[in-house]
Amino acid sequence: MGLRERKKLATREALHEAALRLAVELGLERLTVEAICEAADVSRRTFSNHFAGKEEALLYGDRVRLLRVVELVRARPAEESPWEALSRAADELSAETSYDPVWLERMRIVRRTMSLATHSAALYAAVERDLTVDLAARTGDGDELRARILAASFLMALRIASQHWLDHPEMSVVELRRRTMELVAEQFR
Numbered sequence: 001m002g003l004r005e006r007k008k009l010a011t012r013e014a015l016h017e018a019a020l021r022l023a024v025e026l027g028l029e030r031l032t033v034e035a036i037c038e039a040a041d042v043s044r045r046t047f048s049n050h051f052a053g054k055e056e057a058l059l060y061g062d063r064v065r066l067l068r069v070v071e072l073v074r075a076r077p078a079e080e081s082p083w084e085a086l087s088r089a090a091d092e093l094s095a096e097t098s099y100d101p102v103w104l105e106r107m108r109i110v111r112r113t114m115s116l117a118t119h120s121a122a123l124y125a126a127v128e129r130d131l132t133v134d135l136a137a138r139t140g141d142g143d144e145l146r147a148r149i150l151a152a153s154f155l156m157a158l159r160i161a162s163q164h165w166l167d168h169p170e171m172s173v174v175e176l177r178r179r180t181m182e183l184v185a186e187q188f189r
Helices: 003-026 033-040 044-050 054-058 060-075 082-096 101-111 114-139 144-167 173-186
Strands: none
Touching (some): 003 044, 033 044, 054 114, 060 114, 082 114
């Protein structure tokens, strides 16, 4: 990654962090793009180069993790079954991810805000489309409907495990994701 790309990434992360912090302090209803820009020390134009709105800035961390899981699925060996590739990708993501306690508390508060639900659903739908294409190729039969059900079930399992963990932080997120994946897999047997 070149200097320019590193700077763009740093700006996105600064905007995301500012958005999370201010959403907790002000509430999502009072959070403005201008306040995010001021907190991150960037112009409105710079913000617009990175995000379409405050919701996108707030959900940026989710987007990064979801895109990473797609990369991890694509990198899995071709001989793995679709569900095995998805499960192992989720394990790899868990191993790569560290959770800052301050970030976790911010996410708990932000997640309670219903107005983010539409933006979050759109994010998951885009990732579902990407995974569907990859999984259809992996199945060998190109069954797009089956691949779509697998992708949606997998993303649902990740979302539920993450939400459950935010509500019950004393649990291991890795074990919670594994257990959730097992429960979903049982439904396909």
